[in-house]
Amino acid sequence: MSFGLLTYETTNLGDEVQSIAAQRFLPRVDALLQRDALQREPDGAGPVHAILNGWYLGPPMQWPPHPRIRPLLLSMHFSTRRSRRRIWRAPPAARMLTPQGRAWLTANGPVGARDLATFELLQRHRIPSWHSGCLTLTLPASSAVRDDVVVACDLPPRHVEALRRRTASRVVCVTHHDAVTTGHAQRMATAQALLDLYARARAVVTTRLHCTLPCLAFGTPVLFVPVDPDRRRQQPGFDLAHVAMPAAFLSGRFDFDLKTPPPNPENWRPLARQLAERCRDFILSASRPPPVQELAR
Known part of the structure; x- marks a missing residue:
């Protein structure tokens, strides 16, 4: 077979x-x-x-x-x-x-x-x-020592600025958009490097569904900031993770302490x-x- x-x-x-x-x-x-x-x-x-x-x-x-x-x-x-x-x-x-x-x-x-x-x-x-x-969601939980970094994955510039004002940790900006890397093996390695970064992070703030859901599996505190208008496709992020709408994130009206990131919800485990x-x-x-x-x- x-x-x-x-x-x-x-x-x-x-x-x-x-x-x-x-x-x-x-x-x-x-x-x-x-x-x-x-x-x-x-x-x-x-x-x-x-x-x-x-x-x-x-x-x-x-x-x-x-x-x-x-x-x-x-x-x-x-x-x-x-x-x-x-x-x-x-x-x-x-x-x-x-x-x-x-x-x-x-x-x-x-x-x-x-x-x-x-x-x-x-x-x-x-x-x-x-x-x-x-x-x-089935990716293995991380046992890695956490780095004192907060990862911003595909956050708009204004939201990155707001994030930097709310945390003393180093902010690392990454993206899931990669028009440069070619070839299956190379792109898989690049994606794995991103996952390794998320697994070691103190917290992650992201607009991406496939950053949010792996972080749940890793046990990395994650805040989902949905900017895509297609809420039907993004429904798992809304249902399973901490969420801050883009305007609320800019104004600070959200329940996620970046100084002491809360644990993720547990309803994804079943x-x-x-x-x-x-x-x-x-x-x-x-x-x-x-x-x-x-x-x-």
Whole structure:
């Protein structure tokens, strides 16, 4: 049997963060699967088992995936928003939920929805589904010694200035936007370096969902400052983490003491346990030898 891992052609390192979470459960990686081109036949021969977590789908692509891909469908987000640059194109969810697409999801389900909006969308189409949360919640808790730094991930300049006024710790500014690093291995290494920084930080303040959720898993106090207007996609951050709206952060009207950062809420833990259990069961099932009748074919 073979195992596949999602790879990407985007500038968002949050995609690689999600693949880092998935790779932890794989015994090895035999094939890289381009998330936005899953209709392509994977390298090698025979079935390729893969965890298909993430945000679907951006560029024009065919759906469903190639029949050799044997998926575990969880932590999926289906976007219902039209492209601003290509307003004539149907939104991604509509392109995935054609009769053929719905049949494939039903046959390979139940589908784990990363957010409640995706779960409700799947339920309306009568596709077996459950609210899984995001796989990055299963990243291992950090035992690293904390550095006296507060990480600002993709905070707007005015918010960074406000942050510096409210903490005596050194503020380190980072971004998940990377249009320079190329190649799967290099981008995975860059994303891992960011995760290592978050795991050692005194606290993190971020606009990014896939900075917020890993920090919950690491036990790093995190404050989510949502600037993206798509609240449906960002729902896990609102539900699971400390939140300060952008204007409230600037004015100081939020309940998160940067001098003594509070512990994170704990309501993400049941999601993480169920995700880990599903992934382990999937890999265990995929690793079993095929039945004798299949070997005889």
